[in-house]
Amino acid sequence: MPRRTMIEAIRDAMDVSMERDSKVVVFGEDVGFFGGVFRVTHGLQAKYGKSRCFDAPINESGIVGSAIGMAAYGLKPCVEIQFADYMYPAYDQLTQEAARLRYRSNGDFTCPIVVRMPTGGGIFGGQTHSQSPEALFTHVSGLKTVVPSNPHDAKGLLIAAIEDPDPVIFLEPKRLYNGPFDGHHDRPVTPWSKHELGEVADGHYTVPLGKAAIRRAGSAVTVLAYGTMVYVAQAAAAETGIDAEIIDLRTLLPLDLDTIVASVRKTGRCVIVHEATLTSGFGAELSALVQENCFYHLEAPVARVAGWDTPYPHAQEWEYFPGPARVGRALIETLEA
Amino acid sequence: MLRFHVPEPEVRPGGTPDFSNVTIAGAGSVPRPEIDVDPRTIRDMAFSIIRVLNRDGEAVGPWAGLLSSEELLVGLRNMMTLRTFDARMQMAQRQGKTSFYMQHLGEEAVSCAFRKALAPGDMNFPTYRQAGLLIADGYPMVTMMNQIYSNEADPLKGRQLPIMYSSKEHGFFSISGNLATQYIQAVGWAMASAISNDSRIAAAWIGDGSTAESDFHSALVFASTYKAPVVLNVVNNQWAISTFQGIARGGSGTFAARGLGFGIPSLRVDGNDYLAVHAVAKWAAERARNNLGPTLVEYVTYRAGAHSSSDDPSAYRPKTESDAWPLGDPVMRLKNHLIKLGVWSDERHAQAEAEILDTVIAAQKEAESHGTLHAGGKPSTREMFEGVFAEMPPHLRRQRQQAGV
Numbered sequence: 001m002p003r004r005t006m007i008e009a010i011r012d013a014m015d016v017s018m019e020r021d022s023k024v025v026v027f028g029e030d031v032g033f034f035g036g037v038f039r040v041t042h043g044l045q046a047k048y049g050k051s052r053c054f055d056a057p058i059n060e061s062g063i064v065g066s067a068i069g070m071a072a073y074g075l076k077p078c079v080e081i082q083f084a085d086y087m088y089p090a091y092d093q094l095t096q097e098a099a100r101l102r103y104r105s106n107g108d109f110t111c112p113i114v115v116r117m118p119t120g121g122g123i124f125g126g127q128t129h130s131q132s133p134e135a136l137f138t139h140v141s142g143l144k145t146v147v148p149s150n151p152h153d154a155k156g157l158l159i160a161a162i163e164d165p166d167p168v169i170f171l172e173p174k175r176l177y178n179g180p181f182d183g184h185h186d187r188p189v190t191p192w193s194k195h196e197l198g199e200v201a202d203g204h205y206t207v208p209l210g211k212a213a214i215r216r217a218g219s220a221v222t223v224l225a226y227g228t229m230v231y232v233a234q235a236a237a238a239e240t241g242i243d244a245e246i247i248d249l250r251t252l253l254p255l256d257l258d259t260i261v262a263s264v265r266k267t268g269r270c271v272i273v274h275e276a277t278l279t280s281g282f283g284a285e286l287s288a289l290v291q292e293n294c295f296y297h298l299e300a301p302v303a304r305v306a307g308w309d310t311p312y313p314h315a316q317e318w319e320y321f322p323g324p325a326r327v328g329r330a331l332i333e334t335l336e337a
Numbered sequence: 338m339l340r341f342h343v344p345e346p347e348v349r350p351g352g353t354p355d356f357s358n359v360t361i362a363g364a365g366s367v368p369r370p371e372i373d374v375d376p377r378t379i380r381d382m383a384f385s386i387i388r389v390l391n392r393d394g395e396a397v398g399p400w401a402g403l404l405s406s407e408e409l410l411v412g413l414r415n416m417m418t419l420r421t422f423d424a425r426m427q428m429a430q431r432q433g434k435t436s437f438y439m440q441h442l443g444e445e446a447v448s449c450a451f452r453k454a455l456a457p458g459d460m461n462f463p464t465y466r467q468a469g470l471l472i473a474d475g476y477p478m479v480t481m482m483n484q485i486y487s488n489e490a491d492p493l494k495g496r497q498l499p500i501m502y503s504s505k506e507h508g509f510f511s512i513s514g515n516l517a518t519q520y521i522q523a524v525g526w527a528m529a530s531a532i533s534n535d536s537r538i539a540a541a542w543i544g545d546g547s548t549a550e551s552d553f554h555s556a557l558v559f560a561s562t563y564k565a566p567v568v569l570n571v572v573n574n575q576w577a578i579s580t581f582q583g584i585a586r587g588g589s590g591t592f593a594a595r596g597l598g599f600g601i602p603s604l605r606v607d608g609n610d611y612l613a614v615h616a617v618a619k620w621a622a623e624r625a626r627n628n629l630g631p632t633l634v635e636y637v638t639y640r641a642g643a644h645s646s647s648d649d650p651s652a653y654r655p656k657t658e659s660d661a662w663p664l665g666d667p668v669m670r671l672k673n674h675l676i677k678l679g680v681w682s683d684e685r686h687a688q689a690e691a692e693i694l695d696t697v698i699a700a701q702k703e704a705e706s707h708g709t710l711h712a713g714g715k716p717s718t719r720e721m722f723e724g725v726f727a728e729m730p731p732h733l734r735r736q737r738q739q740a741g742v
Binding site: 052070141142254257 | 462492494497503504511515521522523524525526529530532533539551552554555559562724725726731732
């Protein structure tokens, strides 16, 4: 099976979708001729023409707002916001319009759009190239939120998102674009060509939205993670020797609660890990759900390891980013509690 | 020393209404260019006002002559229907049959005449003050009232505030409470039609106040960049709740002039002149349909009624200001024109008023048989959980069960 980077896998997902369905259009800032600042849309305009893949003015509200209009017409726009940090001007269109169109019109109009956004830190991106705003989307009724962690899932989830009849926020951890990253920034990066999840089948396949994946089966503690933190959690489990069960959520909403609950009832312990800031982050929702559904099985308080409640700093990148040492400490403390 | 500038309307409550600063071109004085005109050559049209009906009720000039007297009689009836509908629903709100209503008083010509310039399949992206688009397209009044009453027959299942209609079938996009959002969506719809090599066009709608929203700018940029087949309508009714239009307009002279910087042909039209509104709308629609790109149209009118059923205009403007409005009343002006044509009379007008009132009351009775907001039938609680997504996800199913439905 061919191996692809996450960039190539996401591009392949759009290529496959555009090939299969002439209603799929791709646009955003620098997305057309140049092929995107991360090269994710490279070659699509040459292959499908400017009517299907084109550059947009620097106006996030315009990009999402026009995509909503296109979806109301009957197209399936898959648009890009250059960095998740720059989605805020489009937040009104996403939360008040895209998310509610089906509900408020009783299905008279619908909004099958996908909004792709590179997300997450670990790249010395500072305050506006590192944010993880997923909780700002999971709090909105009517949006689906997806965060892939590897090329295989990225392709299958993106095709599923494009085919989904509802608006999907597709957050791409840019730290994972070229290879998995476990938080050991002082070590060489492994490319996806050396990782089994870099195997990406040709052609059409989907990974269903709303289904988590168990990355490491274990019995001592359940770790709930997504995006880059999946690899950090794996490193932490290996380095502490703790038999953790690591769940990659893949879709935050709809959430695969069944897989989470089955795991925590088995292990009796739960550590939640995300890059985003702690307070009111998605981890709070996860923690509450675990407490509500697994209270009589819990042997220890549910722990959260997250970014600090500060803007994402530049020089202090590795003190901010929740690396394997911090996650490892949380695993040990949860086992000893 | 610097001094801070805050624009103020000329007159406040207690003062004498004064529109002497409003420059109004004579009927028939503004030329009608070809639809493929070079936008740079008609920049002055953004500062004038296209008018057809003169003081004597005659249709004059190059924008006249597009509508037959039969079509004008239909237009008059639609405007009268909207006005009667408004009056009944405003009363229904006062009687507690619904929570909220917004009238179109004085602005009936804008949406009623515009609708007749579109073709089947075209899509409007309206604000909350263009119900004339529905009336003029034959959308059932009973259905509108069912929505206003949030009753068991409400097509939107009680999920939406009154008057936030939606009808894809009638080319009327779902109304949102968030101002200006639909303006850029209209441009996107038009872009999609062009991408699909279709022939349908879109119409965007916004009020004077909401042009200050950033999505107004987004829409103009996208429409200009992609030459989208869209008519960009600005309804300048002088007031954004209590705020006079000068706060949004600033020093730009007119709202139409905003389009000039984007290279978009921009026209100003007498919004109380049914014939002028229709003629200009037709011109802009033909431009769009012939792939000549967007047109911005500013309709100069006056919000004669309160902003909404929750508003009292006497707190911020003179009570008689609407009487002093120099462009008059759209219903009266078309009525006088039709009398001048010899196809209408005061007697027939009074008779039509009575007939329309009967029709609206009959529709109201039928709607009320399905319930009003606090009495009679209402949408099921189960409907509250439906339609958030195409398929109900597990967490919503759990919540629906918790709610006992």
